[in-house]
Amino acid sequence: MKKRYCLIVLSGIIIAFLMNAAAFGLSDAFKNNIYNPGKLKPTDSVLKVKTGDRAPDFTLPAVSGKKISLGRYLGKKNVVISFVPAAWTPVCSDQWPGYNIVKDIFDENDAILLGITVDNIPTLFSWTNQMGKLWFPVLSDFWPHGGVADAYGVLRTDGTAERAIFIIDKNGIIRCIDVYDINLRPRLESIVRELEKLCK
Amino acid sequence: MKRIIILFIAVAVSALIFNHPVPAAESPPVKGETLPEINLAVPQKSEHRSYLGLPVSGLFKIPDIKARVILIEIFSMYCPHCQKEAPEINEMYKLVEDKPNLRGKIKLIGIGAGNSPYEVEIFRKTYNIPFPLFSDGDFSIHDILGEVRTPYFIGIKINDDGSHKVFYSRLGGIEKADKFLELILRLAGLKQGGSK
Numbered sequence: 433m434k435k436r437y438c439l440i441v442l443s444g445i446i447i448a449f450l451m452n453a454a455a456f457g458l459s460d461a462f463k464n465n466i467y468n469p470g471k472l473k474p475t476d477s478v479l480k481v482k483t484g485d486r487a488p489d490f491t492l493p494a495v496s497g498k499k500i501s502l503g504r505y506l507g508k509k510n511v512v513i514s515f516v517p518a519a520w521t522p523v524c525s526d527q528w529p530g531y532n533i534v535k536d537i538f539d540e541n542d543a544i545l546l547g548i549t550v551d552n553i554p555t556l557f558s559w560t561n562q563m564g565k566l567w568f569p570v571l572s573d574f575w576p577h578g579g580v581a582d583a584y585g586v587l588r589t590d591g592t593a594e595r596a597i598f599i600i601d602k603n604g605i606i607r608c609i610d611v612y613d614i615n616l617r618p619r620l621e622s623i624v625r626e627l628e629k630l631c632k
Numbered sequence: 633m634k635r636i637i638i639l640f641i642a643v644a645v646s647a648l649i650f651n652h653p654v655p656a657a658e659s660p661p662v663k664g665e666t667l668p669e670i671n672l673a674v675p676q677k678s679e680h681r682s683y684l685g686l687p688v689s690g691l692f693k694i695p696d697i698k699a700r701v702i703l704i705e706i707f708s709m710y711c712p713h714c715q716k717e718a719p720e721i722n723e724m725y726k727l728v729e730d731k732p733n734l735r736g737k738i739k740l741i742g743i744g745a746g747n748s749p750y751e752v753e754i755f756r757k758t759y760n761i762p763f764p765l766f767s768d769g770d771f772s773i774h775d776i777l778g779e780v781r782t783p784y785f786i787g788i789k790i791n792d793d794g795s796h797k798v799f800y801s802r803l804g805g806i807e808k809a810d811k812f813l814e815l816i817l818r819l820a821g822l823k824q825g826g827s828k
Contacts (some may be wrong), residue, residue, distance in 0.1 A: 459711035460781040460804050530710035530751070533758045564712045617710070621750040 461562045462525050469521060474613040477594055480585030483609055487511075487600040488583040492548065492571035495556050500546065500569050502600070510543040510630050511600040512623065515581060517592040519551040519559035523617050527595075528570075529563045530620060538568075541627040542602075546571055550578045550593050586611060599626050660778040660786075661798045667788050668776045670694055672743075672766050680764040684739060695788065695796040699739040701820045703800075706777060706784040707765075708745050709755035713804050714783045718759035723809035725763050737822065741766065745774040745782055789820050 458466060481488065491501040505511050516527055528547055538545055545568040549556065552574040560570050573580045573593070581587040586594040597618060599608035608626040612618045661667055671691045675681055681688065685698025694702060705721060707714040721740070728734045740763040744752040749767040756765050768774055777786070780803065787800030799819050806812040817823065 458781050459708065459713055460783065461712040526708060526710040526746075529712045529715070530708075530754075532712075533709065533715060534754060562712065564715070617746065619748050619750070620709075620754065621748060624750075 458522055459526055459529065461529070462520075465520060465562075466522055466525055467520055472614050474615065475594055475611055476588040476590070476614075477586050477611075479609065479611065480583065481598075481606055481609070483606050485606050486604055487598065487606050488580075489604075490580045490583065492573055492580060493553055494569045494571050495553060495560055496569065498569070500571055502546075503604075505544060505600075505602070506604050507602055510541060510602055510627065511598075512538070512543055512545045512627065513584075513596075513598040513600070514545060514547050515584075515586050515593040515596040515598075516547065516549050517588070517595055517614055519549055519555050523595065523615065525559070525562075527617050528560070528566065528568075531568065532564060532566050534620065534624075535567045537624055537627070541624075541630065543599075543627055543630075544568065548573050548580060548593070550574055550581060550587075550591060588614075597623055597626075599623075599630065601630055657776055657778040660780045660784065661801045663798055663801055665798055666796060667694055667786065667798055670773055670776060675764045675766075677764075684741070684764060694741070695790060695794075697739050697741070697790075698736075700737040700790055701739070701816065701822060702788050702790070703738065703740050703816060704786040704788070705740070705742040706745050706774065706780055706782055706786070707742050707755070708782045709747055709751045709758075711782040714755075715759070717783055717804065717806055718755075718761065720806055720809045720812070722759065722761060724806075724813050727809055727813050734822075738816070739763070743768050743773055745780075746771050787816055787820060 487502060489501065489503045491499050494500050502511065514528070514531070531545055547568060547570045550573045553572045556570055556572055560566055578587040578591060578593060581593040584598065586596045588594060594611050595614050595618065596611040597608070598606055601607050607630055610618065610622065657668065671693060674686045674689050674692055675684070686692050686696065694704065725740050728738045742761065742763065742765040744755065744765060745768050747755070747767055748769045752765050752767045755761070783804040785800060785802055785804070785806070786798060788796045789799050790796045800816060
């Protein structure tokens with residue numbers, strides 16, 4: 433009987449915590465089309481790279497129709513890779529539109545931003561259309577599914593990517609890795625601070 | 633069995649309360665009611681303090697602002713519609729400030745839901761926003777206001793006795809500054825000339 437009560441108490445706590453999704457401010461740009469998965473395990477992968485490593489090269493299709501390789505920026509630009517978990521989900525939908533108004537900060541730091549999700553191109557096309565015209569390439573890591581996310585060690589066990597930022601310098605070396613709690617949007621200033629360190 | 637169900641519900645409710653110390657309001661502010669109590673820090677910029685008619689430092693409540701009508705925009709620098717509408721809100725501010733009979737009677741403020749002070753400053757600089765913006769980095773104000781989508785506008789009217797009422801509470805889509813100002817004046821019971 434005692435064991436039974438313990439189980440009831442435990443399940444009550446678990447259900448209550450699951451119901452208590454993280455706060456997020458959702459833009460009306462997406463109307464009622466955002467699927468809320470609730471509060472997720474903050475991180476769910478093991479990094480396969482570390483700062484100081486050469487960044488694994490990749491070539492991915494962009495929403496624009498082009499193919500973009502990381503290697504094309506070697507010797508030319510610092511690269512900020514923003515992995516987000518999935519299109520049409522709450523926090524992700526309110527992340528890149530903010531980066532869209534700070535192109536000047538990326539320019540000042542001689543950097544390009546690459547947005548990557550594991551969604552396919554048609555999904556990314558529809559989703560990013562709600563954000564206005566994005567100045568940075570949005571890349572699809574759909575097939576082989578999550579291949580690039582996996583190479584960096586940010587592919588979650590459910591096939592989505594972590595919410596993560598990798599900053600790679602002009603020599604192709606990873607200078608900063610931040611894997612964030614998937615339920616929270618990273619502060620813009622934390623990315624800018626890391627970018628500015630590269631240019632000092 | 634009944635005891636078990638009661639115990640289960642009691643545990644779930646207490647866990648929710650302890651895990652979420654500031655319970656989110658179930659709905660946005662309702663017309664005809666008062667605004668939930670929100671404490672904001674007095675702006676550091678003297679021109680903003682002077683615009684709002686506030687003392688030099690400390691906290692204030694929104695109805696403390698010296699005005700007949702206060703329009704609050706809940707925005708986010710990450711929100712595409714807020715970005716798109718920012719020039720129209722600026723235009724509305726200008727329309728008010730350019731009319732001697734309205735200036736001082738209608739005041740605008742913005743609250744950045746989930747935005748840090750740095751992010752609010754980015755939004756202000758990008759769109760050259762002349763009225764005061766406040767950070768709500770931990771979403772606590774957003775929670776109190778019913779977790780509204782952005783941009784969301786709340787209009788409150790200050791009565792002669794210092795009391796106030798919400799007269800406008802609606803999700804974005806202001807489209808044109810002049811039409812929006814007209815609507816706000818009409819709903820607040822103010823004429824274009826500014827007198828009641």
